[in-house]
Amino acid sequence: MxxxxxxxxxxxxxxxxxxxxxxxxxxxxxxxxxxxxxxxxxxxxxxxxxxxxxxxxxxxxxxxxxxxxxxxxxxxxxxxxxxxxxxxxxxxxxxxxxxxxxxxxxxxxxxxxxxxxxxxxxxxxxxxxxxxCAGVAEKEYGALKGYDDCLFLCMGTGVGSAVFLGGKLLKAKQNPGFEFGHMIIDKDGTLCNCGKKGCFETYASMKRFKVRAIEELDLPKDVQSEEVQNFIRKNSHKTKVNKFIDKYLENVAIGVSNLINIFEPEAICFGGSFSYYDDVFLEPLAEKLKKYVFNKNTKVTLISAKLKNDAGIIGATEI
Ligand SMILES: [Zn+2]
Missing domain, CATH: 3.30.420.40 (ATPase, nucleotide binding domain)
Structure with missing residues (x-):
């Protein structure tokens, strides 16, 4: 135990x-x-x-x-x-x-x-x-079980990640590595906590998604994450909300397609609060990726995390 x-x-x-x-x-x-x-x-x-x-x-x-x-x-x-x-x-x-x-x-x-x-x-x-840790839990017991080449992206406060090739977690020697959240997708873009501009997570993290939703969709400043989810889900057909989601997913697609071009994964699992939007995000994201991936024959399954908030605890005992 x-x-x-x-x-x-x-x-x-x-x-x-x-x-x-x-x-x-x-x-x-x-x-x-x-x-x-x-x-x-x-x-x-x-x-x-x-x-x-x-x-x-x-x-x-x-x-x-x-x-x-x-x-x-x-x-x-x-x-x-x-x-x-x-x-x-x-x-x-x-x-x-x-x-x-x-x-x-x-x-x-x-x-x-x-x-x-x-x-x-x-x-x-x-x-x-x-x-x-969360990626290892999803790979061993969750949504990524059964895939050899796959990525886990935890889209929450930032963007955390894990990469598996041939069924094995890739590990770097010096630092944990695979800092996809700090991959620059716009050199003159939004300032990141790390001090650089235009990092992937300044566009793709769910923290920034919420901040922008408050600004651009006129939501109350103290709105709870669950209320944002309900609002987006209920109004996703409205032009203003639809445009907002589209702009967000366009940036997500740029980052994710870079990763697909590098790793050629069979599946990508999305964790963090992004996973609560799977019905709204995954289909249009798959569509947008077609535009950016290099190998047009690439087939990638996009899936939502299964273990949710328990993934970190479970994976920490395995890694
Ligand atoms: Zn950064």
Whole structure:
């Protein structure tokens, strides 16, 4: 049995994942760190939240930490196997979370007093990029099961991604890589959080989609994402809304067709809140891609993520 953890900009989700990839139970806690400037306090909040959630989940099923063989943690940014790195939303430059958790859960002479119960086994603790984790979960257990060459694009706050060729996740040595969100599609375009202009995610992320919907479709500033979805779905036949969707999908098509030209995938799976719009987006997107793909005989199946918000937790225990 494993523990999977998904750390986002404003929440931490923790789950017990069985060896067959099934999520037995999960707990989600909101963490509001936006106003906290001291990095040490943010780090303490993260560690304490994880520790509490693991305890709650194990107690619920009468399990102990001895039943756990692995703790996998999905995090944004460019993590190493042990450290969170460069996560602006959490104010973290580098934080060795695996070491902190190892001191709590893996017994050694220095930390023996901190351990509540006698721990027999050494637990493997590993961090990975959240987009890659979600992609691995979709590939193993979700929408991409059965495809060898495929891409996962998590269209949410930014654009996260994972690439599989010959059934295997492509991994780079230096950084997690495959930063498709920061592929430039317009050199004089919208300013991105990374400091460059015209990155794919400044057009394609669902965060920017919502911001533009508020501006261009005159929606209230405090509108909830679900209300935007309902509005778009209900009014997609109206000229103004239809034009708005068309402009958005045109930019998505430019980025996605670049990826098709490079990787020739059999399937592309869309995660993040993009997946809640599959009935509105996928068909016109497929049509637009025809215009941009290089090999006109390319056949790509566009699919929506299956595991939704659980993908990060499940994939973190697999990667
Ligand atoms: Zn960028």
């Amino acid at each position: 494993k523990i999977g953890i998904d750390i986002g900009g404003s929440h931490i989700a923790t789950g017990i994942v069985l060896n067959n990839g099934k999520l037995l139970a999960k707990e989600t806690r909101d963490i509001d760190v936006s106003s906290i400037k001291e990095v040490e306090r943010v780090e303490t909040i993260i560690v304490d939240t994880i520790q509490n959630e693991i305890k709650t989940l194990l107690n619920r099923y009468d399990y102990t930490i001895n039943d756990i063989t692995r703790i996998g943690i999905a995090v944004p940014g460019s993590p190493t196997d042990t450290s969170i790195r460069n996560v602006v939303n959490l104010h973290i430059k580098e934080f060795n979370l695996a070491k902190e958790l190892s001191e709590i859960y893996n017994i050694n002479s220095e930390t023996v007093e901190r351990v509540d119960k006698c721990i027999k086994n050494q637990i493997e603790i590993k961090l990975a990029n959240d987009g890659k």
